[in-house]
Amino acid sequence: MRRPAKTCPVCESGVRVVDYKDDRSLSRFTTERGKILPSRLSGMCSRHQRQLGEAIKRARYLALLPFIKAYGR
Amino acid sequence: MPRRYEIVYIFDSALEEEQVKGLLARFHGLLATPEKPEPVTQSNHWGKRTLAYPIKRRETGYYVIEQFETEPRLLAEFERAVKLEESVIRYLLVLNEGEAPRPAAVARPFGETEEDAGEGEE
Numbered sequence: 001m002r003r004p005a006k007t008c009p010v011c012e013s014g015v016r017v018v019d020y021k022d023d024r025s026l027s028r029f030t031t032e033r034g035k036i037l038p039s040r041l042s043g044m045c046s047r048h049q050r051q052l053g054e055a056i057k058r059a060r061y062l063a064l065l066p067f068i069k070a071y072g073r
Numbered sequence: 074m075p076r077r078y079e080i081v082y083i084f085d086s087a088l089e090e091e092q093v094k095g096l097l098a099r100f101h102g103l104l105a106t107p108e109k110p111e112p113v114t115q116s117n118h119w120g121k122r123t124l125a126y127p128i129k130r131r132e133t134g135y136y137v138i139e140q141f142e143t144e145p146r147l148l149a150e151f152e153r154a155v156k157l158e159e160s161v162i163r164y165l166l167v168l169n170e171g172e173a174p175r176p177a178a179v180a181r182p183f184g185e186t187e188e189d190a191g192e193g194e195e
Binding site: 060061062 | 081083124125126128134136138163165167
């Protein structure tokens with residue numbers, strides 16, 4: 001039994017480039033501690049997974065996303 | 074050859090809106106070229122926002138996002154000015170090539186041509 005291939009959430013939404021300013025949608029692809037989800041879990045195609053990594057890192061630099069969620073709590 | 078860039082500034086939230094506008098006007102002056110006296114194509118004030126983590130003991134920042142077109146050689150002086158300005162607590166300057174002004178690329182099937190578009194960045 002093979003599972004049907006997962007489809008990339010970015011391709012499906014029709015967005016061309018992952019935007020680093022959209023912290024809400026980016027945070028969907030982080031763990032509860034703020035790590036970037038691997039493509040195995042995010043279901044992204046490799047191109048969008050690369051863009052996602054870059055976008056999340058930029059968003060972290062701009063303090064839109066935390067480097068570590070709930071740090072020191 | 075002029076290129077398109079995008080910059081996000083995070084200003085000190087203690088600043089008045091007028092002061093922010095004054096600073097931005099000064100920065101814009103550094104980007105202007107004879108061919109393009111008005112370099113900024115898009116300006117978007119997000120306003121005050123809580124930072125995801127404190128920067129220099131500050132919990133909030135005033136975000137401004139701008140897109141502009143200028144000669145790369147002007148950027149050194151521009152970035153120097155932005156870095157020296159203490160009320161800019163952080164900024165991010167990235168290339169914005171082939172992303173914003175492309176109304177023609179509406180529903181092109183995925184993975185056809187334009188592979189490299191939108192990946193031009195620094």
